[in-house]
Amino acid sequence: MVTEENVKEWLDEVKDPEIPVLSLIDLGVITKIDIHESLVKVAMTPTFVGCPAIDYMKNDIVEVLQKHGVKEVEVDVNFEQSWNSNKITQKGRKALKEFGLAPPPKHVLIVDLDILEHVQCPNCNSTNTELKSPFGPTACRSIHHCFDCKETFEQFKPL
Amino acid sequence: MTNTEALKELIYKMADDQLILGHRNSEWTGFGPLLEEDIAFSSMAQDKVGQSYALYQILNDLGEGDPDTVAFMRNADQFHNSQLVELPNGEYDFSLVRHFLFDTAEAIRFQMLTNCSHEPLAQLANKIKGELRYHTMHADIWIKQLGRATEESVSKLQDSLDRLIPYAIGVFEPSPMEDQIIEDKIFEGEGKLRQQWEEAILVVKSKTPLNLPYFSLVKPV
Ligand SMILES: [Zn+2]
Numbered sequence: 001m002v003t004e005e006n007v008k009e010w011l012d013e014v015k016d017p018e019i020p021v022l023s024l025i026d027l028g029v030i031t032k033i034d035i036h037e038s039l040v041k042v043a044m045t046p047t048f049v050g051c052p053a054i055d056y057m058k059n060d061i062v063e064v065l066q067k068h069g070v071k072e073v074e075v076d077v078n079f080e081q082s083w084n085s086n087k088i089t090q091k092g093r094k095a096l097k098e099f100g101l102a103p104p105p106k107h108v109l110i111v112d113l114d115i116l117e118h119v120q121c122p123n124c125n126s127t128n129t130e131l132k133s134p135f136g137p138t139a140c141r142s143i144h145h146c147f148d149c150k151e152t153f154e155q156f157k158p159l
Numbered sequence: 160m161t162n163t164e165a166l167k168e169l170i171y172k173m174a175d176d177q178l179i180l181g182h183r184n185s186e187w188t189g190f191g192p193l194l195e196e197d198i199a200f201s202s203m204a205q206d207k208v209g210q211s212y213a214l215y216q217i218l219n220d221l222g223e224g225d226p227d228t229v230a231f232m233r234n235a236d237q238f239h240n241s242q243l244v245e246l247p248n249g250e251y252d253f254s255l256v257r258h259f260l261f262d263t264a265e266a267i268r269f270q271m272l273t274n275c276s277h278e279p280l281a282q283l284a285n286k287i288k289g290e291l292r293y294h295t296m297h298a299d300i301w302i303k304q305l306g307r308a309t310e311e312s313v314s315k316l317q318d319s320l321d322r323l324i325p326y327a328i329g330v331f332e333p334s335p336m337e338d339q340i341i342e343d344k345i346f347e348g349e350g351k352l353r354q355q356w357e358e359a360i361l362v363v364k365s366k367t368p369l370n371l372p373y374f375s376l377v378k379p380v
Binding site: 156 | 208281293
């Protein structure tokens with residue numbers, strides 16, 4: 001009998017195609033797992049509404065669960081419990097930093113965008129940094145510059 | 160009980176505006192005046208097209224066609240978008256001012272829609288309003304910077320503002336079912352949105368020497 005814990009463990013193998021160090025569990029996009037005998041229903045919610053990676057993630061979920069012997073998989077994408085960047089796990093935050101992407105600061109519901117001004121540099125930990133652009137190479141990233149190590153870096157945007 | 164026709168009418172208008180402006184924004188890909196601006200307009204294009212897709216998906220759940228078919232297979236006269244979003248991109252100042260006027264309205268619209276009586280739309284609005292904060296932040300930064308930089312930048316923004324304000328006010332054209340929309344608590348109405356939009360535009364404008372017309376005297380396009 002498959003348990004919710006099994007499914008979570010397996011879904012930890014499915015990575016965000018744009019940030020391959022982050023699993024869907026780390027990212028916090030899996031909102032519900034329902035198991036009815038041989039059928040596993042997974043509900044997920046996108047990080048950004050226009051995230052082009054959603055279809056890939058859906059396919060990867062089906063593939064990975066089938067590989068572990070689940071006969072039938074249904075993936076439903078909805079906004080019932082909408083995603084925000086606080087849902088990224090501690091493990092996920094660590095993985096982001098090691099990947100060279102500044103993790104999003106935790107915030108209290110409404111994001112005060114001033115927190116984008118002095119983001120901690122993932123290379124040297126300095127906060128002597130500035131926002132270059134609120135838009136980066138993917139919908140979920142912003143671009144910053146560090147005055148101490150002189151590197152330009154990206155941040156996973158708080159939302 | 161929500162009036163489905165009135166709800167659909169409102170969603171079509173919003174989705175079509177997002178889709179068309181998303182496409183206009185995407186025309187800056189590869190042509191932005193700075194690499195950062197190229198990326199910004201491309202990212203906003205991706206957000207807008209994605210948000211329109213999610214809105215067409217709600218329409219689909221209400222019995223309308225499949226999102227891709229609805230987005231790409233209709234004739235021009237079946238679109239419900241405002242003229243503001245259709246206008247060719249022009250120069251950067253023109254696209255920037257349009258982005259500022261439109262996204263300021265959208266951010267307030269989706270904030271208001273978080274109270275929508277149709278739960279899926281309220282949930283989506285809650286999500287979209289967070290993303291739009293980055294769009295309005297981007298617009299506000301550039302309007303404040305270029306709106307007080309050089310004589311040339313100020314006069315270019317002023318020309319675009321003068322040309323675009325009547326179109327921007329056209330965005331708030333009430334739906335043929337506006338009364339129903341308000342009565343069914345789908346949306347508080349274009350009038351209320353317009354009022355809040357005027358206030359928000361004035362706040363940013365006040366940081367620059369730019370001039371705005373008396374909104375009440377403008378004839379909407
Ligand atoms: Zn640094």
